[in-house]
Amino acid sequence: MSDDLLPTLDRPDASSTSARRPGAPQPAPTGPGTTAQAPGTAQPAWLGPVLVVGIVLAALNLRPAITSLGALFEEVRTGLGMSGTVAGLITSVPALCFAVFGITAPRLSRRFGPAVVVCAGMAAVSAGLLIRPFTSNAAGFLAASALTLAGIALTNVLLPVIVKRWFPGRVGTMTGLYSMALAAGTSLAAAATVPLTDALGGSWRTGLLIWAGLALAAVLPWLPLARRTRRQARAEARAAGSAAAGPGTDAGPRVVRSRTAWALACYFGLQATGAYVTMGWLPQIFRDAGVSAGTAGVLLAVTMVMGVPLAFVIPGVAGRLRNQGPVAVTLGLFGLAGYAGLHLAPAAGAWAWALLLGVSNCAFPLAITMIGLRAKSPAGVAKLSAFAQSTGYLISLPGPLVVGALYQHSGGWDLPLTLMAALMVPQIALGVLAGRDRTIEDECGMRD
Structure with a gap:
């Protein structure tokens, strides 16, 4: 099923840039690249609110599987008898899974529709989180984790597509909403896993299992959305007199030919490197x-x-700008200041450096916003999202390992922090390139 066959909930008025109320019946889109709607396809009142709830719940579940494990990793290693090598493998699995499974998302989206794939992704997250605490060895734990991470990878890629398809006039606002939910889920799992584990008896298995409940809740709103959009697409395909998955439908641009796509992928990779290094090593730097x-x-x-x-504010601001380069520069300068502070006075200004790096790490919601803005169609966003995120996560894989090796080799943090500060310079430059007002379709010389 092509996602071009799915109806739009929110499209700007032809004479105004203001967005319509999500869930309100919209006129059929017209113009190149659009599909005529079948009779009787007016959207029910529940669709918009349920879609917003589904996006928020999905985003809340994109990181707890990782940060909850980080909080209990020592207990998990001891309980399963993991070697240091296996433990190191598990810490690198998230980025690897995001890269490998994320690249399959556009093809699955074209065949089944983005809502169906996100629903399946949330089901995979739930299944993995339910299975993982009951495994008895490292291999089973790794397999269950991979299942969860595969679902996260698919959802990572397709949430920008969902936003572009149903909220084309509110890309910045909706991206901000789910970026804020993602950040909240990350922080909640990191902060609450240990206290909840202690309150529930102290077993790491219980501490990991509790997050399966949140994932199961995220599946519920996507069930009716997947069912309706699948049925809707079939009806519209019949009305248009063509098969929903016919050859050439919504083929999308060849993103590897786009300089903007490469700039965005490398920007994504460098910001992910900074984020992983921060999460993995910042406490040790302070200690x-x-x-x-x-x-x-x-x-x-x-x-x-x-x-x-900031994950809510930054996409909203970026979405109103024709060029997002200045936002990328600002965030990069915050990062440079944070790393410089850690180098010069790590303890004396610890709170200031933590705040500066927190602002700098909001390059992630900016990158996600630019993915939605740098393509004209949902199919283009799907391909760009998969390419930028998969390539970016591959780029980020060596970062924490290199920083750890430099720390061990040099016996201090001067060299690792110098490296991280140096990486902010190309990140800023790539953000400027990725933020230019152009689309990958135009660069590749292809139609919408």
Whole structure:
């Protein structure tokens, strides 16, 4: 099924840039690249609100599987008898799965529709989180984790497509909403997993299992959405007199030919590198500077919590700009200041550096916003999202390992922090290139 056959809930008025109320019946889109709607396809009142709830719940579940494990990793390693090599493999699996499984999302979206694939992705997340606590060895734990991460990877790629398809006039606002939910889920799991585990008896298995409930809740709104959009697409395909998955339908641009796509992929990779290094090593940087372990953990939480409000604000601001380069520059300068501060006075200005890096890490919602803006059609967004995220996560894989190796080799943080500050320079330059007002369809010389 082509996602071009799915109806739009929110499209700007022809004479105004203001968006319509989500869920309200919309006129059929017209013009190149659109599909005539079948008779009787007016949208029910429940569709818009349920879609918003589904997006928020899906986003809430994109990181707890990772950060909850991080909070209990030592207990999991001991309980399953993991070797250091296997433990290192597990820490690198998320980025690898995001790269490998994310690249399959556009093809699955074209065949089944994005709502169906997101529903299946949330089901995979739930299944993996339900199975993982009951595994008895590292291999089973790794397999269950991979199932969960595969579902996260598909949803990572397709949420920008969902936003582009149903809220084309509110890309920035809707991206901000789910980016904020993603940041909230990340912070919640990191902060609450250990206290909840202690309150529920102290078993790491229970501590990991509780997040399966949140994932199961995320499946529920996507069930009616998947069912309706699948049925809707079939009806519209019959009305148009063509098969829903006919050859050449919504083929989308060849993104590898686009300079903007490459700039966005590399920008995504460098910001992901900074985020993973921050999550993995920031507490150790503070502890080595004389900060207590408890305070170091709170400082990391401050860095992560900064993403909750800013993840909503930044996409909204970026979505109203024709060129997002200045936002990328601003975030990069915050990062440079944070790394410089950690280098010069890590303990004395610890709270300031944590805040600065928290702002800098909001390059993620900016990158997601630019993915939605740099393509004209949902099919283009699907391909660009898969390419940028998969390539970006591959780029980010060596970062935390290299930083750890430099730390061990040099015996301090001067060299690793110099590297991270140096990487901010190409990140800023790539953000400027990716933020230019152009689309991958135009660069590839292809139609919408």
